[in-house]
Structure formats: C-alpha cells, structure tokens
Amino acid sequence: MEIRLFREYLVLSKLLNFSRAAEQLGMTQPVLSRHLKYLEEQFDAKLLNRNTHQVELTPTGQLLAEEAEKIVVQYEATFHVIREALGKSQSSLSIMFLGAATREFFTDFLVRFRKHHEAVEINCCDTDLDAIPDALDRHECDLAFLIRPDHQINDKQFKHIELFKDPLCIAVHKDHPLTKKEQVSITDAADYPIIGVDKAVSPLSGECNSYFLERYGVSYGPDVVSPNLPTCCFNLELSTNAVVILPKHQTHLLGKNSTFLRVAEADCQFNVELIWDPKNRNPSISLFIDELDAFLKDHTGL
Structure with missing residues (x-):
C-alpha cells in the first residue's frame, strides 16, 4: 500500500x-x-x-x-x-501560504532565495488558515506564511517572524448608513447584522473576527452564516444593512455594489507572519530563515 x-x-x-x-x-x-x-x-x-x-x-x-x-x-x-x-542532507522545503495575503511578498522573496540556494527544492501550496497548524504539527509542511490577530503570536508550539501588518476593514454595501461616517469603529459593526464565516467550517477564521469584536466587549454571532469569505462578500451585495469584517488584503473579493471602510482602532489589525515548528529537523529551514532575515533588512519599508 x-x-x-x-x-x-x-x-x-x-x-x-x-x-x-x-x-x-x-x-x-x-x-x-x-x-x-x-x-x-x-x-x-x-x-x-x-x-x-x-x-x-x-x-x-x-x-x-x-x-x-x-x-x-x-x-x-x-x-x-x-x-x-549517506551524507545526503535534506534539500527540500514544503511551504504553505495564504493566497493574496502573502503571495506578492512570498514571490519576491522566493526569487531571491532560489538565486542563492538553487539546490533546495521548494514545494508551495496555497491553502486556508485552518489547515496550517495541523500541517506544521505533522511536519506535512516545513514553513507557513499566514495572517492572524496579534493575540495569537505568543503560542509556545511554533516560532515566528512578523513580516508586516494588515489592517482590519468593515465591508458594506455602497448604500449602507456607515458610508456616511468619517470614521468607523469596530463597535459600529455590532449595530448591524454581521455576515460571517461558519466557525464549525473554519474555526480559526471565525476566531479572527470574534477576537476583534470581543476585545471591545461585543459578542460575535454571526447573524448570517456563510461557508467562506467569498460567499460572505457575495451575500453582502444583496444587503444594504449588513457588514462583513475582513482584512484589507481580502477586499478584492468585494463586488461592484460594495465598498470597504478602514477601522479606526489602531489595535485592530492582523500580523502577517512566517511560522515553523522548532522540532522540525529539516536543515533547509535555517537556510530559509537566514535568507529571510537578510531580505527583511533590505526591505525595511514592509
């Protein structure tokens, strides 16, 4: 078998x-x-x-x-x-990443890494947030680029490098009352029906949204459940009164009848990170980390 x-x-x-x-x-x-x-x-x-x-x-x-x-x-x-x-050290890396959140950065860095380490085979997989922790834990992947609220970075299981921030946004229909406000608070979202991802389908994605609301004392439903964020954004096209909470890099999912508003609270943002399991003995991981450190020093504007 x-x-x-x-x-x-x-x-x-x-x-x-x-x-x-x-x-x-x-x-x-x-x-x-x-x-x-x-x-x-x-x-x-x-x-x-x-x-x-x-x-x-x-x-x-x-x-x-x-x-x-x-x-x-x-x-x-x-x-x-x-x-x-046999003296044949491992020379491959399996890497997961989250679509639009990290694709541009990852592509730029990978071009540089391959120039310096041509012998290291890189296998990449675009995936969803909930698949990453288990894949790292089982060593089905060696490294992962992901996005998560800042409260999650203190986990003891994985090491991480923070790359850059991604602000939280509230997406609404163009005729929504919130579009008339100069500034929108995360608590403003609680005054309207929230279209959100089903926690039973995507626990970590659901936790991201609930965290930002619960930080300000607002419980998270959501009021309308969808299986994924693209479906949430589609449903928003049909409602002039609902809201969708999402990171800025995902605002490309919005239709022609929707727009997004930046959340006023400075602490409502995601960390875009690279994480890995320190128990993974793949020697190519350290090569990748060293090269990433050098890349970040050359790109301080990230």
Missing part, C-alpha cells in the same frame, strides 16, 4: 471535510473519495460516516488514523536516518 494513501487519510481524518482536504492535498474531491473507498476495501471496514451535515470517524477510522500517523512518522524518520548516513 502506497504511503501517500496514509498521508491523504491523515489530512482527511483531521479536517473531516472532503473539499478542504482535497484542496490542501492538491487533488480533486472525487479522487480523494476513491482513495478512501480503496482503503475501506483493503481493511474491509467503514472508516468514515458521512451525512449532509458532518463527517466523523468510525472507531476503526480513528484507529487507522492513529496507526497511519505512526507509519508516516517512521517512514520519514527512516529516510532521514539513511540520507544522513
């Missing part, structure tokens, strides 16, 4: 969402479903229960997830030991 099937199953067992798992793995959902069916046939057991509302592991599915993780870890450790014994 191919090791990639276990890797795919581990992603699916963690996300419990076929579309998100397929996107993270860079494959189509039907292919992922076929691979799951193959595993179920091999073990002659049902691994996941699916209905219109949720996906959950069966007891056998949970057992396979635990055993598959041991197999993948041992597989990677064996390759690492043999390559070290």
Whole structure:
C-alpha cells in the first residue's frame, strides 16, 4: 500500500471535510473519495460516516488514523536516518501560504532565495488558515506564511517572524448608513447584522473576527452564516444593512455594489507572519530563515 494513501487519510481524518482536504492535498474531491473507498476495501471496514451535515470517524477510522500517523512518522524518520548516513542532507522545503495575503511578498522573496540556494527544492501550496497548524504539527509542511490577530503570536508550539501588518476593514454595501461616517469603529459593526464565516467550517477564521469584536466587549454571532469569505462578500451585495469584517488584503473579493471602510482602532489589525515548528529537523529551514532575515533588512519599508 502506497504511503501517500496514509498521508491523504491523515489530512482527511483531521479536517473531516472532503473539499478542504482535497484542496490542501492538491487533488480533486472525487479522487480523494476513491482513495478512501480503496482503503475501506483493503481493511474491509467503514472508516468514515458521512451525512449532509458532518463527517466523523468510525472507531476503526480513528484507529487507522492513529496507526497511519505512526507509519508516516517512521517512514520519514527512516529516510532521514539513511540520507544522513549517506551524507545526503535534506534539500527540500514544503511551504504553505495564504493566497493574496502573502503571495506578492512570498514571490519576491522566493526569487531571491532560489538565486542563492538553487539546490533546495521548494514545494508551495496555497491553502486556508485552518489547515496550517495541523500541517506544521505533522511536519506535512516545513514553513507557513499566514495572517492572524496579534493575540495569537505568543503560542509556545511554533516560532515566528512578523513580516508586516494588515489592517482590519468593515465591508458594506455602497448604500449602507456607515458610508456616511468619517470614521468607523469596530463597535459600529455590532449595530448591524454581521455576515460571517461558519466557525464549525473554519474555526480559526471565525476566531479572527470574534477576537476583534470581543476585545471591545461585543459578542460575535454571526447573524448570517456563510461557508467562506467569498460567499460572505457575495451575500453582502444583496444587503444594504449588513457588514462583513475582513482584512484589507481580502477586499478584492468585494463586488461592484460594495465598498470597504478602514477601522479606526489602531489595535485592530492582523500580523502577517512566517511560522515553523522548532522540532522540525529539516536543515533547509535555517537556510530559509537566514535568507529571510537578510531580505527583511533590505526591505525595511514592509
């Protein structure tokens, strides 16, 4: 049985969402479903229960997830030991990034890195916020560019380098009452129905919005739930009274009937960061970090 099937199953067992798992793995959902069916046939057991509302592991599915993780870890450790014994150090990096938030910066930096380290193979994947922590923890990726509120940077599990700030904005219909105000506060958003991402689908994305509101004593619903931010912005086109809270780099998602307003509070902004797991022994990580430090010194305006 191919090791990639276990890797795919581990992603699916963690996300419990076929579309998100397929996107993270860079494959189509039907292919992922076929691979799951193959595993179920091999073990002659049902691994996941699916209905219109949720996906959950069966007891056998949970057992396979635990055993598959041991197999993948041992597989990677064996390759690492043999390559070290042969004097062949690891020379590849797997990197995740968050679309428009980091694409331009990442592209500029990667051009420089490849000039100085041509032997290091770089594998990149555009993903969503919720997929990154688990991928780093499992060492399915080595580094990740992400965006998160500043209160989250003190986690002890990952190291990080802050790159730049991205301000929080409130998106509204062009006929919304807030467009008449000279300054808009984060608390102003609480006076109107909030269209937001479903926390059950994207917990970390939902937490980002709730954090900014709860910091100012406002509880976060949202009033209208959407599966993702593009859908939130689409629904905003149809409402002259609702608001969508989003970072500035995502304002390109707004339609022709919508606009965005910068939030007045100076502490309502995101950090754009690079994070990695210090327990990951890939030697190419230190090369990447050193090169990034030099790049940032040459680009102090970021």
